[in-house]
Amino acid sequence: MVDPVLVGLGVADLFGLVCGADRIGERKPGAFGPPSAYYSRLFEAAHVEPREAVVVDDSEEALSAAKQVGATTVLVTGRGTGEAAVDLTIGGVGEPPAALAVLQARG
DSSP states (O other): OOOHHHHHHTOGGGOSOOOOGGGTTOSSTTTTSOHHHHHHHHHHHHTOOGGGOEEEESOHHHHHHHHHTTOEEEEEOSSSOSOSOOSEEESSTTOHHHHHHHHHHHO
């Protein structure tokens, strides 16, 4: 199912798969074990290798956990300090086209 927010922002076609906690029955990272285990279970349930995933979130804690399992991470600023070790920081979810260009350039 395509997220209506992504459709409204005009960026839905940039995402091959959008999934979250509902896929594995957990509310957020760390609810049932180490935060990185959340992403391991999520990627396994989605049949996605972590190195192929891009996690976009405004939680530096969540992105740190995603990075621990090998995902590319994008911090949406507005809530975090911007000090987390993430791959890219954007100002809002409407910026994915520019963000993807930067990530593609990095290889």
